Amino acid sequence: RVRHFSVSVEGGAELLFDGVKKHQVTLPSQPEPWDIRNLLKWIKTNLLKERPELFMQGESVRPGILVLINDADWELMGELDYKLQDQDNVLFISTLHGG
Numbered sequence: 001r002v003r004h005f006s007v008s009v010e011g012g013a014e015l016l017f018d019g020v021k022k023h024q025v026t027l028p029s030q031p032e033p034w035d036i037r038n039l040l041k042w043i044k045t046n047l048l049k050e051r052p053e054l055f056m057q058g059e060s061v062r063p064g065i066l067v068l069i070n071d072a073d074w075e076l077m078g079e080l081d082y083k084l085q086d087q088d089n090v091l092f093i094s095t096l097h098g099g
Contacts, residue, residue, distance in 0.1 A: 003027040003034050005088040007043065013065065013094035018049045027084070036067070037080040039090070055092075064096040 007023045014021045027034050027042065037059055044052050054062065060080060061067060067074040068091040069082060084090075 003084050003086055003088075005084060005086065005090065007039075007047065008089065008091045009094075010091065011094035012096070013055060013092055016050055016052075016055050017047055023047055034084040035080065036069075036074065036082045036084070036090070039084060040080075054096075061092065062096070064094065066093040066095060067091070068093070 004024070004026050007025050008021055009017050009023075010021060017023070025047075027039070030038075040056060040059065040061065044056055048055060055065065056062060067079075068089075069077045070089050071091075074082060
């Protein structure tokens with residue numbers, strides 16, 4: 001089943017996404033439900049425009065990037081294993097400010 005939801009990036013992280021803060025995302029259908037782990041791979045391939053190492057570390061986000069799912073901390077939601085639901089809002093906020 002196709003998932004429709006929004007991905008937002010703030011706190012400077014949007015600079016890695018051509019300055020676009022809000023993305024309406026439609027994920028392709030696949031046998032297993034989409035989780036955050038697979039979403040991050042999809043974001044890296046389809047949305048990230050430059051310097052993926054500033055957004056991702058391994059298969060997760062870098063330390064210093066907060067992830068909120070429907071305004072709740074992803075640590076309360078199962079982090080990478082959270083199964084995305086239709087119309088979810090996923091927000092990435094960078095707390096890293098370099099010069």
